[in-house]
Amino acid sequence: MQIRRLSIADYEALVELWERAKLHYKARGRDSKEEIAAQMAANPQFFLGAFEGDRLVGAVVLSSDMRRGWINRLAVxxxxxxxxxxxxxxxxxxxxxxxxxxxxxxxxxxxxNTGSKELFRKCGYVEHRDVTYFSKRESNEV
Ligand SMILES: CC(C)(COP(=O)(O)OP(=O)(O)OC[C@H]1O[C@@H](n2cnc3c(N)ncnc32)[C@H](O)[C@@H]1OP(=O)(O)O)[C@@H](O)C(=O)NCCC(=O)NCCS
Structure with missing residues (x-):
């Protein structure tokens, strides 16, 4: 298994992987090909794929708000x-x-998602039960 940066040429394989992993993604919003291409152009190091030979078997999308780095869309x-x-x-x-x-x-x-919780615990992450996530968005597509 090798980990390398993804490029927009991997987009279709990435979406197939998300589908196989039953991971929710915003096909018409921030995960559309156009949006992902723009995000990749701005931060090419933030899109990582795990490959077995030529086959994409895992992926993650990173983001940063400068104070924290976020691990998004992790799928195997x-x-x-x-x-x-x-x-x-x-x-x-x-x-x-x-x-x-x-x-x-x-x-x-x-x-x-108890499996994912267990994974992150194993990687040294601490659960914050006292925090509830609030968000405000323009539409459900974004
Ligand atoms: C969660 C997910 C990414 C884990 O991928 P993975 O490659 O199987 O995980 P790893 O093999 O690196 O697991 C490392 C450790 O995490 C824990 N772990 C991983 N998946 C687990 C599960 N389903 N149940 C319990 N523990 C789990 C185990 O401790 C595991 O070590 P072990 O296999 O020696 O017991 C994968 O199940 C997945 O794609 N799920 C669907 C999408 C998803 O939920 N993504 C996370 C969004 S936050």
Missing amino acids: DPGFRRRGIAKALIAESERVLKEAGIKVFAVHIENW
Whole structure:
């Protein structure tokens, strides 16, 4: 398994991976090909893929608000799970974010997602039960 930056040529494989992983994404909003291309152009180091040969088997999208680095859209192909691919993607994400001067790494995990919670706990992340996520958005597509 090798981790490398994704390019827009990987977009279709990325969407297929999200679909296989049953991960929610905003096809007409911030995960559309146009939006992803623009985000990649601005921060090419923030899109990472795990490959077995030519096959994309895991991916993560990073973001930074300058104070925190966020780990988003982490997904591993169901046929390749429990082999440490997500753990390796998280380690590489932290390395990339550190290079950008970030010292706090964060992730939003839906409450039901006990597998993901366990993964992040194992990677040293602390759960904050006293915080509830609020957001305001222009539409459900963004
Ligand atoms: C969550 C997900 C990314 C984990 O990917 P993965 O490559 O299988 O994870 P790893 O093999 O690196 O797991 C490392 C450790 O995390 C924990 N872990 C991972 N998945 C787990 C699960 N489903 N249940 C319990 N613990 C889990 C285990 O401690 C595991 O170590 P072990 O296999 O030695 O027991 C993958 O299941 C997935 O894509 N799920 C659907 C999308 C999703 O929920 N993404 C996260 C959004 S926040």
